[in-house]
Amino acid sequence: MNLLSSKNRQVLLNKLSEETYDLLLIGGGITGAGIALDAASRGLKVALIDKQDFAQGTSSRSTKLIHGGLRYLKQGEIKLVKEVGSERAIVHKNAPHLVIPEKMLLPLVQGGNYGKLMTSFGLWTYDLLAGVKGDDRRKMLSKKQTLEKEPLLNPNTLKGGGYYAEYRTDDARLTIGVIKTAAKYGALCANHCKATKLVYKREQLQGVEVTDQLTEHVFTIKARHVVNATGPWVDTIRKEDNSLKGKRLHLTKGVHLVVSHEKLPLKQSLYFDVPDGRMIFAIPRGKITYIGTTDTNYKGKMEEPRTTLADAEYLLNSINDTFPEVNLTLNDIESSWAGLRPLIHQEGKSPSELSRKDEIFESASGLISIAGGKLTGYRKMSQRVVDLVVRKMKRNDKCQTKDITIIGGEFGSAKAVKDYIAQVSQQLTTEGFEDYMAGYLVGTYGSQTKDVLEKYAAQKQENPPYSPQLCLAMAELHFCLENEAVHTLGDFFNRRTGRLYFDIHSVKELVEAIAQELQIELGWTEGILQQNRIGLQKLMEQLETFAR
Structure with missing residues (x-):
């Protein structure tokens, strides 16, 4: 059982x-x-x-990277960088569908925190501590090479770049x-x-x-x-x-913003410095790009950390300074999330120094x-x-x-994951789905995507009036009900599928059908159904608006 x-x-x-x-x-x-x-x-x-x-x-509100923490080298935390740097390869091996190799570009700019020599040495040390080999070792790029990797960077202040290996995940x-x-x-x-x-x-x-x-x-x-x-x-x-x-404990808050990839059409994941000395990630993912993170002290309710207007403006200003042609505004933010870091308090240290x-x-x-x-x-x-x-x-x-291979990760290599995504993509293209959907499914369910697709085929037969998108969401729901302890709308739309962060528009289209299906499958009363609707609506408002 x-x-x-x-x-x-x-x-x-x-x-x-x-x-x-x-x-x-x-x-x-x-x-x-x-x-x-x-x-x-x-x-x-x-x-x-x-x-x-x-x-x-x-664990659902991080920057969604399996990374060694390059900036911790600067703080002298050699043992920490060595351990987590080495762990990246193990976690990738055990869950290749969830921990995906991701090249990171670190632009070097006039007046920035890092010079070319320091960056080259830092990335070399990073690779050495983490045991990075072959093509994944860091490369130092000229200004021209850096702009080829990411044309949106400001050519007037750009001097070059560092190019190194990290891993992206869904936490x-x-x-x-x-x-x-x-x-x-x-x-x-x-x-x-x-x-x-x-x-x-x-x-x-x-x-x-x-x-x-x-x-x-x-x-x-x-x-x-x-x-x-x-x-x-x-x-x-x-x-x-x-x-x-x-x-x-010393709780600090980290915020991330989500915008359409059309609004911030990065070709490449970046890790860049901003005027106050901090470092920010900007990561393209399917049809969105997300940006983060902040690092501020937190004293509020632990269950519901919020993105404030000041958080959002800080990140938007950082993006607009780095990519002057983009000009993002508050209206461009589709979703956001705020998470808490449970760090050990150290007297006299700022959040970023802990x-x-x-x-x-x-x-x-x-x-x-x-x-x-x-x-x-x-x-x-x-x-x-x-x-x-x-x-x-x-x-x-x-x-x-x-x-120990994590369930869904029975592939053997990153290439096998890519091959499977291509196979799933061929199937979904004929059904009218967007290109990113195959990567989403395999990046969510891994080898168990085949079980979801079998349920999708059954949904199409059982519910001819349903759109392909609704049939697939229903298939995901039934898979998660059978295997992943889904008990609320938030469980499904956030931690199981990530839609609240990365495809919030689809949630608005799917929520009523999914809610009614959950009522049938879990035997919800009208009261529980309404409680779930209200709870999800409140959560969506928190992700789409900013606390003052």
Whole structure:
């Protein structure tokens, strides 16, 4: 039985309440998912819960890059750059459909932060630390070569460029893929389940009282070890455990804007400096280009960080300064997202200066908390936590995740992924879909795209009046209901398909049909249906407008 099927949720929750687990994870972002996979693949009995959807916090709101953090070299974080730089190749190997090679262009400009010599040495060091080989090694470009790569750059201030290898990803889909793979190894993973109370016996943590956010049913999960992998909420759990002492979190906010690719028609992903000394990414993706990120202190509600007008204007000014012919305005922004970085506080340091290193905190009650870190380093962070747990259990199981393929990633190489995209593209072109759709499907579902396309063919037969676009969305919905624990409109349109960020116009066209299908499949009352409509509408307004 697939316990990630939305229809098997009650069976899943029953199992969670009936048994005792070696390890209970609070938090279903990329760190919690990675720990669940590592522990389950070592033979531990694992449970995972998240009060929201999987990846609903930080793990769906990053810059969506698997990168080594070039700027951390400047801060002297050699060990961090070496580790995450090396991890890029492993994460790509394990999920080649989700972690896609992406050449990055770093323009060198008059009065910029980086000179040619410093950039050349920095990129050489970056490649050396990350073990980059062959054609992926950095190249230094002349002004002419740089303009050939990206003609929109300002020729009046451009001096040349650095050209180096990174990887693009979909952070939420990577998290979902790791969750699915953990489940394959026996981990029980439940979204929309809030840890409402820590349960102790003789002052030792024995489990967690949980509230099902969909039904308000309360139950208890018993566990020998509990890990707090809640990202921005780590200190909230530590405080409840009476162990919030010493080092604490420092939350910073990062914002990204989405515009039509027609408005910002970049040929190439760029990493460029702006007048205040920070660095910004601009990344073309299908029919959009996204821009980010900011780095500011955050004190607001952790569930709903917002893009402010000041954030949007800062990024637009940065783009317009770098690409003077573009002239983007607030009206050009189609969507946006804001995410929180749960960093470790360092006195006297600005948000951009704070270290991205992860740290583990262990309390007297046995609670293990993990904070800090980067998306790219999730596998090594997870390994460190599980190494600690197995030592406590007096076991010697070794980490297996370096060689575990993430579900959907059974391709063997990046070329095999490209070949499959071309194959899917041929099929979709005859159906009247735009060119980007094949890349979207394979980049979302990987080898399981074939299952989605089988459902698409069935939808066409069952619902002749439906447009091809609606038939495909319905096929995706049914696939996600069967395999990916979809329980709300937001689950589907955001973390499963990315449409709220990258194709928000399609959401407005599809939402009513998808809502009614979810009502049928999940047995929603009219009240739950309306609650979902209102919730999605509120979310869309937050993505399309700016807080003051």
